[in-house]
Amino acid sequence: MFGKIQATVLALILALPVAAQAAKVKIGFVNSITGAEAPIGENLTNGVTLALEDLKKKGIDVELVKEDDTGKPEKSMAAFEKMATRDRVAGIVGPYSSKCANAIAKLAEKYKTPLLIPVASKEEITRQNLKWTFRLSATTYDYATILLDMATSLGRPKTIAIINENTDFGTSGAKSAKDYAGKKGIRVVAEEAYAPGSPDYRSTLTKIKSKKPDLVFMVSYVADAILLMRQSREIGITPQAFLGAGAGFATVSFAKEKAISSNVFSSTQWTGDVNWPGAKDFDKRYIAKFGKEPTYHAATAYESMMIMAETAAKSGGNREKIRSALKSGKWNGIMGEVKFADYEGYTNQNKHQMLVEQIQNGVHQTVYPPKYVSKKPVYPFPGWR
């Protein structure tokens, strides 16, 4: 009997130091570290690195379990299962692409592990009534609406051509653009879904040129964004505006190709000069540390990690408590106000304010909505140099 009490006391004493460091949490992070989407994935990793630094300053010690999904849904799923069951993480942040995020959204439900998706935008992800999946970023519908709102506020476009990669993100983006163009009274004159990785889009672009669209709307990742614009220049397509739905068009490597990137609009979740708390500071710190501009992917990953780790620390790592804390919580950081709400068929979806940036002389400048503008937009497209 005495032995039992002794053992309990001993166990309590041993457990005490652990309880004293209640702010230690284990968080999973799944991302495209290698593979086709790695150049964008790098931004997410860097964002998370900065978040870990800031969390440490706040007294939250995060033990990060990092997994690479190489951009493939099946690897994402395996990573999620491993982190949820073997590593016993409190919550998971990631993955990058829509196809991966969509694949693991249901796993969050199965393993009752909170999942916070930073940036994947396919609409359906948060439209499946999933209780354990949260999304910080806006959806592809918002990508399309903000761009078309901007275009109609600056000019009178009547026709639009839509080109998209035939992936989850691409088709979802194209569908959203088509829906919203219909509502705005803009006629869709061409719809082209392409398989990524082809060296030649010239024939497709020629077909689009013959339709003389006022707007060219594109949904593509990094390399194809550059290829499409290069070949658009070759073919000589001159619409009122080239609209890129984030992803490849928001990257630094795209902006650097000045000959083809000038005056291209891109919808984005975040910019370095937006007046959300800490955004400008994040931009500066990121450039100082990694030697390049952060994209919106970095900012969403940073904010997601902050929210997940802080919530997890407060809830003592209890998954059920984390879920309800995420559901009821409210944040205001570098991504502006964040609140996971249920609306219009969405569950746990943050109603995020999108921005439009335009590449002017190799730099992304915020040009819409007027409240957040840093430079005046150039509209219509002045033609190729």
Add this chain to the structure above:
Amino acid sequence: MTIFLQSLISGILIGGVYALIGIGLTIIFGVMRVINFAHGDLLMVGMYGTFYLFTLFNIDPFISIVITMPFMFLYGGFLQKVFINRILGSLPQNQILLTIGMGLIMSNGIMLAFTSDYKILSTDYSSSSFDILGISISTPLLISFAITAGITVVLYWFLLKTDTGQAIRATAQDREAAQLMGINVKRMSIIAFGLGASLAGTAGALISPTYYIFPQVGSTFTLKAFVITVLGGMGSIVGATLGGILIGVAESIGGVYFGSGWKEVVVFVLFLLVLLFKPSGLMGKSNT
């Protein structure tokens, strides 16, 4: 009509590069009867070579083939001498596994050294074009087409007129008979693989100003190279040239008239039809 002509011309121009990839593979198959599953990866190595020659030494991609070609020839010859010559007489599946393994080592080695990031090679003519009767012709593609045509002509002359070329063809026709005639078939194999590798590397160099470069880029082109060689008739150089251009045009026209997502379907349906009606390929002789 403009759209049709535009896609036809784009298809022919890109088909020229495809042809070069196919010719390399077909020479290797013709001489060694080895199917080279590392062909696309050899192309990828050529792309990386071109990229670094351009970024580090500022050598124009089209001029850099003067360096890429002999380097890839030596590299291919080395692979043949050290690895492939050892298993020439063994089971086909062993040969396949060996070349797949070589390809994996190349792509993963490159990934380890240069990360999986996309590399974009931008020259000042990367997106330039000129106009003929409303049809835009891509300058870099036209240059690469001209170079491809030049290389193909020289290659024909080499294979038809020179002693080494004739020895290679003799080896391709009948390995044992060639050996009995005093031809050093092992050396011919080394030369043939070297040629194949240098053609693949050159094709890589030629498309790098307009395409993008990453370690796994090879697999797309390995598949394409197969379709081209089998379509043209395995071992036939004329067939590979024809096959390459045909695939280029089919992709381009398929992309316009069926939608870009369907162009692969068009290519493979065409491929199946040729195999159905002429199983040995367009220019192939059935020798079994």
